Amino acid sequence: MFSLSQRLQFVGNYAMTVGVVLIVLIIGSSHVDFSLKGILRNSEASISNIRPIVGLRTSRFYGAANGHPKENTRIAFDLNTDLSGLFNWNTKQVFVYLTAEYNNTDKGTVNEVTFWDAILPDAEHAVINLENARSKYSVWDYADHLSERDLRFKLHWNIQPHVGPLMYGVAQGDDIVVNVPKPAPKN
């Protein structure tokens, strides 16, 4: 503490130490807030009216290999949810994504694919009411086809904090299972 530079360093170092405590307090307060609201367990969404549309694509970037076309599936869907509870002062953004899980019993694989996602920048944009929305991605399976499989749809969310751990969760709702039809036969 005797010299100018030492006093400056001391103030800086101590501010840094207290700053770490402040960061811990921010992360802690955010967790307390979420558990008081119970939002991490009880966020809700209704996914309905899912209609798959199946077609064939020949590009490598749509799963085709060695000239064999690949079955690609898109969906139209309705989605209603209010995720504004996921926002507090340590939330930078929320990433929501609509996925489908399915088993391939012949090959013994478990799969999950994303059909739609969105970045929610703030609580005002966290109320989602979509009707007859189109999926963002054209989805193909690793195996030959996705048709005739039962897709279980779920809405996931991921909280990106300003500082601290990333948080994940699944919105509760009815268990939506949709069977993908065969593609229309080529003429």
Add this chain to the structure above:
Amino acid sequence: MSKPVNVYSISQVSQVLNESLPGVLARLGYTETFELVDQKLLIGYSIALVAAVSFFIDKRFVHDDIVHYQQVLVGAYFVLSVIFWYFKKYVEKSVVYSGKTKNGNATIKISTAYEEGKPQYSVMFTDKDKKRVESKLEINTVFSAEGYLQTDLFLEWVKQQLATLDNKKQ
């Protein structure tokens, strides 16, 4: 001519006093012994060596091939660090000087400490019978305002403390 020290920095002042102890005690008939210092340097440098080996194999090889060696090195690093901490706390006990008289009859250990923001140099003298004298030296009684240690004054003070230690024995 040595560099002057800033007399308002107790850490710098203490360091100068620590470094002057071997000279002062040599004039009082003691020779320095280095066992503690050497042991501490040995443990310290083995820690540095472990870290250096870990660093160089990390740079030289692919991580996945040497994970098991790294696990051993990290384990060794922590074990050695605990030993080092134990040594400093329970064996060395801030001893900055240990020495004995020419004939080997008397030994002396000197540990020192200072407190931030207090112009005092705390010294503990311990002899071979574990008798000890603790005293505090006001640093303005041995330093000039320009920052030079008045070695003769410091020597007189150390002499007095050693005499007190001797008297305590009888």
Add this chain to the structure above:
Amino acid sequence: MSSIVQEIQKKLVFPVDYPSQRALASKTQLLTKVVALIAFAYGLYTQSICNLLMAYAAGLLVIALVVVPAYPAYNKQKLTFVVPKPVTVDIVG
């Protein structure tokens, strides 16, 4: 060259006396904690981490202005040191 550097170093020290060193250390610690608490409360109340950071930074600036410069008040209790005898043999260096 090195003596010039030493001269500059000497000029840049700005020392304060020992009691002030102790007082400034504890003052810094106390004030920083208070500032942090106020900044946290303000940030939580306005639900803005940005506000928290601004408040903390502003508080730290004030603390630095109080604590860092060597104000004359911090140099009132200088010690009197020994005056070296005209002939002193330095055996240290």
Add this chain to the structure above:
Amino acid sequence: MNIRAELAKFLNLCFVFSSAYMFWQTYSIVADTHSPIVVVLSGSMEPAFQRGDILFLWNRNKYSEVGDIVVYEVDNKQIPIVHRVLREHHSTKDNGKQLLLTKGDNNAGNDIPLYAGKKTYLAKEKDIVGTVKGYFPQLGYVTIWVAENKYAKFALLGFLALTSLLDDE
């Protein structure tokens, strides 16, 4: 000149570097990844991650999940990529391998054009460096600045020289 005092001084310097390095190495072993802390270099995950943000990784999970943000490395490319898992396929049989398709939140399309050769999937075990678990903003910007700006090194050296001038040693 006292050789022991010089050795002790040098040892203190060694400790400064070795403790920082061993912290990193320990975290690396605990998280089971060769780079447990990464600095974001591209804007492809904006606004979630900006250039200079620091990410803390974990790699002891057997499977990645859809929505996880992972760091992966592509053969022949130096820089690891931080993107989100879009699809996963894994076998339920013993020791089943997992295939992943990834995409940057801020990119229009998925990552197939980024993968090496004719690959259309990443292999979890081989390609993934780790999953992002924790986040700290902007602290890594110094490393980007020093790496990319030729004057930055001089500025940094100048700052160090100034502090050493102000300091005692």
